[in-house]
Amino acid sequence: MNLNVSIGSIVFDNPVTVASGTFSAAEKFYGLKGWKRLGAIVPKTITLHAREGNPPPRIWETPAGMINAIGLENAGTKAFITDKLPGLASIGRPLIISVLGYSVEEFQSIVELLAGSPEIVAIELNLSCPNLKQKKLVAQDPQAAQQIVAAVKRISSKPMIAKLSPNVTDITEIAQAVEAAGADAISLVNTFSAMAIDIHKQKPVLGNITGGLSGPAIRPIAVCMVYQTYKKVNIPIIGMGGIMTAGDAIEFILAGATMVAVGTANFIQPQVPLDVLNGIRQYMKDRKIADVKDLIGAAHRA
Amino acid sequence: MSELRNIYKIISNKKVCPRFYHLKIEAPKLVKNVRPGQFIHIRVRDSVEPFFRRPFCVYRAQDSIDILYEVVGKGTALLSAKKKNDQLDILGPLGNTFSMPPEGVQTVVMIAGGIGVAPFLFLTDQLKTRPVHLILLYGGRTKEHIFSLAPFKKNGCKIYTATDDGSVGVRGRVSELFFHVPKDSRGTWIYTCGPKPMMASAQQFAQEHQINGEASCEEVMACGLGACLGCATKTKEGYKTVCYDGPVFDLNELVF
Ligand SMILES: Cc1cc2nc3c(=O)[nH]c(=O)nc-3n(C[C@H](O)[C@H](O)[C@H](O)COP(=O)(O)OP(=O)(O)OC[C@H]3O[C@@H](n4cnc5c(N)ncnc54)[C@H](O)[C@@H]3O)c2cc1C
Ligand SMILES: Cc1cc2nc3c(=O)[nH]c(=O)nc-3n(C[C@H](O)[C@H](O)[C@H](O)COP(=O)(O)O)c2cc1C
Ligand code: FES
Numbered sequence: 001m002n003l004n005v006s007i008g009s010i011v012f013d014n015p016v017t018v019a020s021g022t023f024s025a026a027e028k029f030y031g032l033k034g035w036k037r038l039g040a041i042v043p044k045t046i047t048l049h050a051r052e053g054n055p056p057p058r059i060w061e062t063p064a065g066m067i068n069a070i071g072l073e074n075a076g077t078k079a080f081i082t083d084k085l086p087g088l089a090s091i092g093r094p095l096i097i098s099v100l101g102y103s104v105e106e107f108q109s110i111v112e113l114l115a116g117s118p119e120i121v122a123i124e125l126n127l128s129c130p131n132l133k134q135k136k137l138v139a140q141d142p143q144a145a146q147q148i149v150a151a152v153k154r155i156s157s158k159p160m161i162a163k164l165s166p167n168v169t170d171i172t173e174i175a176q177a178v179e180a181a182g183a184d185a186i187s188l189v190n191t192f193s194a195m196a197i198d199i200h201k202q203k204p205v206l207g208n209i210t211g212g213l214s215g216p217a218i219r220p221i222a223v224c225m226v227y228q229t230y231k232k233v234n235i236p237i238i239g240m241g242g243i244m245t246a247g248d249a250i251e252f253i254l255a256g257a258t259m260v261a262v263g264t265a266n267f268i269q270p271q272v273p274l275d276v277l278n279g280i281r282q283y284m285k286d287r288k289i290a291d292v293k294d295l296i297g298a299a300h301r302a
Numbered sequence: 303m304s305e306l307r308n309i310y311k312i313i314s315n316k317k318v319c320p321r322f323y324h325l326k327i328e329a330p331k332l333v334k335n336v337r338p339g340q341f342i343h344i345r346v347r348d349s350v351e352p353f354f355r356r357p358f359c360v361y362r363a364q365d366s367i368d369i370l371y372e373v374v375g376k377g378t379a380l381l382s383a384k385k386k387n388d389q390l391d392i393l394g395p396l397g398n399t400f401s402m403p404p405e406g407v408q409t410v411v412m413i414a415g416g417i418g419v420a421p422f423l424f425l426t427d428q429l430k431t432r433p434v435h436l437i438l439l440y441g442g443r444t445k446e447h448i449f450s451l452a453p454f455k456k457n458g459c460k461i462y463t464a465t466d467d468g469s470v471g472v473r474g475r476v477s478e479l480f481f482h483v484p485k486d487s488r489g490t491w492i493y494t495c496g497p498k499p500m501m502a503s504a505q506q507f508a509q510e511h512q513i514n515g516e517a518s519c520e521e522v523m524a525c526g527l528g529a530c531l532g533c534a535t536k537t538k539e540g541y542k543t544v545c546y547d548g549p550v551f552d553l554n555e556l557v558f
Contacts, residue, residue, distance in 0.1 A: 059532030064350040070531045216350050267525035
């Protein structure tokens with residue numbers, strides 16, 4: 001059975017990975033056997049400079065999901081390289097590092113700082129960053145997104161994965177823009193803008209007031225976005241949004257995802273990524289499917 | 303991962319006062335590994351509703367893992383309906399532990415508000431063999447929060463109680479009981495757990511008298527594993543995760 005998939009020139013053992021911000025931080029758990037079987041590991045987004053993160057409360061439970069406003073808490077790129085990267089590398093899986101800059105130059109600086117680390121096989125560009133000139137996110141502006149992708153492609157030979165925000169009118173428009181700028185893959189989707197209000201205190205629950213919705217609640221919307229985007233682009237898609245089971249992951253693959261990332265589910269059942277991997281294997285075995293690539297986008301051919 | 307998560311069987315789940323339940327779980331592996339101050343993360347139902355696990359500190363770990371809990375919402379309501387032999391999906395043990403009082407401490411004072419008393423029985427199970435006086439200041443809020451403190455007494459604790467309505471013990475907040483704390487900066491050590499305003503008043507008292515100690519904190523949690531950074535609490539060194547860096551923090555390091 002062949003579970004290999006590729007993004008740019010990089011071949012991954014299997015299509016299962018973890019979504020940025022839902023893994024890492026917890027060095028104590030890196031020794032766990034399960035992680036060593038994942039196709040790749042994507043740690044939490046790093047920024048050039050350290051960020052303290054948002055005031056608590058940062059998370060809230062919702063029906064079949066959660067809202068988070070962590071605020072990209074991280075120690076900055078240099079501290080990441082010295083303090084976190086060795087531990088992550090010790091897991092022994094290919095690392096895809098998620099990065100976010102507050103300008104084109106910041107994106108380039110982070111990518112340059114990461115260039116010397118061979119265990120990093122690809123970079124994920126978190127485009128849910130403010131677009132300084134316009135009052136919106138880069139991921140909501142095809143030109144701004146294109147500019148960043150092109151700028152990092154110019155200075156690095158590593159595959160660049162553009163992670164898009166679903167908070168747009170037409171996700172395929174941004175997807176096509178980043179493809180044209182040279183992106184090697186697209187990650188779909190980040191969280192949906194959301195908030196919760198405490199009816200006793202009559203004020204927003206989260207310290208940051210608004211946050212992003214994730215978990216099973218968003219899955220059908222995310223599947224739809226992957227399905228629509230698959231029709232419009234030729235580069236691989238990493239699908240995510242509420243994957244809790246192998247069946248959920250297979251839905252994304254059938255919609256057109258080459259890889260799948262388990263996010264919020266890690267908080268509920270840390271063994272979900274492994275269960276998903278085993279479940280995909282079982283599904284292929286039951287249906288005598290020899291190559292996972294035959295499943296990618298199969299729903300379009302049905 | 304499978305190494306952290308296990309399915310355990312309930313031995314009993316009994317109401318001990320109008321507000322609190324005492325849950326006993328058959329979990330020999332946890333009993334062996336858990337230390338005072340640590341918590342376990344329970345999935346109250348195999349469903350996406352409610353979505354998160356629920357964190358509870360360990361009340362006692364002798365023949366079973368014991369949890370003392372208050373029914374406050376849908377998760378704890380579901381937990382209270384569990385019966386003997388029902389199964390529970392548990393991650394744990396998680397978080398750090400209380401440190402033992404330093405050399406020279408003669409009196410350990412535990413300042414607890416409501417269900418915040420829960421981590422202290424396990425703590426006194428360990429402290430009772432040490433040459434220290436144990437004092438428990440319990441702010442019970444109302445009569446409905448008063449349950450039998452006999453196991454604490456058995457461990458040698460001197461107990462003082464306050465309730466907001468004065469129905470049991472002194473009338474008022476637990477801070478009304480602070481006069482029982484020996485004002486001896488080297489000889490007294492404080493542990494506190496409860497609502498934030500109460501812990502803040504304990505911190506203020508400790509700082510006034512240069513007493514050291516530890517506080518066990520609560521924040522809403524998703525992962526319990528230090529992965530989401532969702533349970534951040536403010537300390538003098540910036541935000542720390544309650545689940546991974548805590549739940550126990552240096553009392554004087556917390557910023558309320
Ligand atoms: C480390 C730690 C140890 C704890 N130990 C105990 C214990 O021994 N006994 C006990 O009764 N309670 C304990 N709690 C509090 C307990 O976790 C909450 O009472 C419980 O999660 C409430 O769930 P619910 O669905 O009934 O309430 P709801 O209000 O419906 O819950 C809604 C959401 O808020 C969260 N939440 C609500 N109250 C709290 C709280 N006080 N702290 C953290 N999250 C909360 C829930 O987990 C859930 O995500 C502890 C909390 C922490 C963080
Ligand atoms: C607590 C939390 C933190 C997150 N942090 C990041 C992050 O740092 N960078 C990023 O690109 N996405 C982040 N995400 C988004 C996830 O990577 C993922 O795109 C999204 O949650 C949808 O997948 P899910 O429903 O499986 O979680 C975060 C999500 C959550 C819930
Ligand atoms: S609950 Fe996720 S980091 Fe503490």
